[in-house]
Amino acid sequence: MTASKKPLIEMKNIEKHFGSVIALAGVSVDVYPGECHCLLGDNGAGKSTFIKTMSGVHKPTKGEIFFEGKPLNFERPRDAIRAGIATVYQDLAMxxxxxxxxxxxxxxxxxxxxxxxxxxxxxxxxxxxxxxxxxxxxxxxxxxxxxxxLSGGERQTVAIARAVHFGAKVLILDEPTSALGVRQTSNVLATVDKVRKQGIAVVFITHNVRHAMAVGDTFTVLNRGKTLGTAKRGEITPEELQELMAGGQELATLEGSLGGTV
Amino acid sequence: MSDSANVDANVDERVKEMSSFRKSLIRPELGGICGTVAVFVFFALFAFDSGMFNSQGILNWSIVSAQFMIIAVGACLLMIAGEFDLSVGSMIGFAGMMIAIFSVTLGWPVWLSILIAFVMCVAIGALNGIIVVRTGLPSFIVTLASLFILRGFTIYLPQTVERKTIIGGVRDAAEGDWLGAIFGSKIFTGLFQWFGDIGLLATFARGNRAGQPVVDGIPMLIVWALILVVFGHILLTRTKFGNWIFASGGDAQAARYVGVPVNRVKILMFMFTAFCACIFATCQVMEFGSAGADRGLLKEFEAIIAVVIGGALLTGGYGSVIGAALGALIFGVVQQGLFFAGVESSLFRVFLGVILLLAVILNTYIRRMITGEK
Incomplete structure (x- = not known):
């Protein structure tokens, strides 16, 4: 683990407003090289907006982005790609x-x-x-x-390999496993592991706690545009993560009736 | 998957060995190749003695095919980039009319008239492209509008300046013009004269052309068609820009995410289509010596049909310039062949409809095979 290094990307108090809607209300995340940072959250939590800010699609309304210690201002996705931030989208990779x-x-x-x-x-x-x-x-x-x-998992893998080959320092994966079967998912997770070992920072977006626990080093939970906290591997249990994601409401009762399989 | 390198791992038992026949089927040109062979066999059987395959007959259908090829190359690249241009036919009429008005009515030099016509056409093509890209409207609707706008002007302008819809006299004006010759002259005339002299080609026996070969050279129209086909093919398959054309038509958003300038590619392809239409128009005006307000009618559909017969997908992202050229060849041979065979010419449209339908069905099947849907 190389977590003692300086962060590759620091996102500080990022806010993003769309008209009267506040999609992100001050999110801070640090991403370290060689580390898989899982970004968890339920639908509408602001995961997509956050990574789109990181990859230059959106400009933050407030907040700062530091890349390798220098402040960054992306105008277009192309700028982010040039800086070494590659994004692999679930359906639009290939x-x-x-x-x-x-x-x-x-x-x-x-x-x-x-x-x-x-x-x-x-x-x-x-x-x-x-x-x-x-x-x-x-x-x-x-x-x-x-x-x-190719199968869905193989397509994701090709897209990841492509990003790595072209010198990505940060690889953002937008729900790479959500449409995949069990075996394909494990292939993609194995790929993420390989990439991380090459010293690339991986930002892994998912709403599946199991997939996150399988590869994640750090976990950040977003809810309603805010960070609910960042935890390192071993500091948090899957159950706690699950509860954070759902905002702690009602899921407890649901989980009881479903036998903890959500 | 029979590489000795992969014996150990990951040989998926569910991937069937692909027969080489099936593999060869997955080529966009396949339909065009089969169609071309079928058409030539058919006419060789039924119209061989009609004069279709003597030197004049060959020149006849070659010229018609070359006309289709010129507009098909532009339409093909544009369709692969994911857009249509329905204004090609009107553009042909418009460009020809502009050349005639500039050179005959206004008395400008022909080379200048041609250059201005080209600039206007390419600019209109760019405008088509910019509107499509900026508004996100289907190119079908945007270029349908240009179809009517351009055709309207093509009829209105000559009536206003000359009180007629056909302007003649371009040939006299183009006498000795260097740029006019690039579109209207013939090459290899000396070679063909020599062919005639040694008896390889039939010569006129009487009249003021006695002793000259019946085919006295290759028209520049055919040269332009071949240049465009070669250029289009190399551009599409052998360059970075060609990859961008495929990507823009295959999935514009995915292409944008990896940094392909999709809008620029599409606008450039609209401009190229307009450029091809202008070449067609210039060759036609130089050949006929006149421009008519109804020139180029329905050419946009004929171009699209040639492209589809050539294996391109209407939805973009897949196709081949060689295929489109073969589609144009089929088109020209059948249109002229039916005439040689003495078949009622209206049946040509029946043939068109049938072959278009067959081509689209075949293409859909091929696409399913490529993407593994079925």
Missing amino acids: IPLMSVSRNFFMGNEPERKVGPFSFFDHEKANEVTMSEMKKMGINLRGPDQAVGT
């Missing part, structure tokens, strides 16, 4: 009709110069794609295999 290698290099195409013209270097793209996929444990039929033929 384009199914395009091949894996075309998807992998989408927006970052390798080029080969022939005279005054630059061409897409397919050979290099295919080679890199195959080796990166092998590292992540996905065996492709070929680099020209369409992404549409």
Whole structure:
């Protein structure tokens, strides 16, 4: 664990208002390299708004963002990507009709110069794609295999591998496991673990406590636009997390009748 | 999955070995290739003696196919980028009319008239694109509006300045013009004369062209078509920008998230489509020596049909320029072939409708195979 290092990203008292709606009312989170920071919260808690602020989609109404100690002001998502903050969205990671290698290099195409013209270097793209996929444990039929033929978990893995390959220092995963089956989920969680061990900071958004406990080093619970607290692994039990997420209401009684399986 | 490297792990027993036939099916050009072969076999059987496959006949359907190809390349790249342009036909009429008005009515040099027409068309294309991108409206509606606006002006302007809807005299004006020649002349005329002299090509026996070959060169129209097809194909498959075209049409939001300038790609493709329409118009005006207000009618649909026959998906993100070119070839060969075979020409539309339907069904099936839905 490298948690003793300085934080890679410090988000201080972030507020975001949409008109009269206060989506975030002062959220502070520090993310450290090599650490998986789980962001938990029920629907409407402000998780999505918060990560969109981190990835440059939204500008915070108030509050400061420090990246590697320097204050940051993202105008566009592109700025965040350039700074090394990559976001993998649940449904929008890949384009199914395009091949894996075309998807992998989408927006970052390798080029080969022939005279005054630059061409897409397919050979290099295919080679890199195959080796990166092998590292992540996905065996492709070929680099020209369409992404549409991959499973949901594999698509997430390709998107994560892509972000890592292009030098992400912070990887934001927006509910990567919520639409996946058991086996695919464990594949994605294993990928997260691999990425973390490479010293990359992972921000993992989920509303599933089990998935969070499986890979998380730090847990922050959001509720109604506020931080309910940040805890380190071992300082908190799944039950406590669950209760925080639900705001402690009613779930206790529900959980009783469901036998603690929520 | 038979690589020796993966024997140990992760060979998914549920992934069936893909037959090479099925693999070859997953190519956007497949429909176009099959269609082209079928069409040539058909006409070779039923219209071989009609003169369709002698030098004049070949030139005849090559020119028609080349016309379709020019607009199909633009429509193809635009469709892969996820948009349509229904104003192509009106753009052809408009561009031709502008050239005629500038060069004949106003007496400007032809090269200047052509250049201004190009600038106007590309600007209108950009405007189409900007409106689509900014408003988020379907390009179908936006370009439908341009279809009527442009056609209206194309009819109104010549009536206002010349009191007629056809302006002639462009050929005289274009005599000796360098840019006019790039669109209206023929190449390899010396070579074809030599072919005629050595008896490889039939020559005229009588009249004032006696001794000249019946086909005296390759029209620049065909050269333009080939240049555009090669350019479009390389752009789409071999460049970074080509990847962006696929990405913009495949899933614009996903492409934006990884930094692809989707709006710029789409606007540029609208401009390119307009550019292709203007090339078509210029070649046509140089060939006929006149511009008519009804030129280019229905061309937008013919371009889209050629592209769809060529394997592109109407929803964007998938397709091939070579396929679109083959679609255009099928189009031209059938249109002229029916004429050679002595078939009532209205049946051509029946054929169009049928082949369009078949192509769309085939494409849907292919897409399911690629994305593994079925």
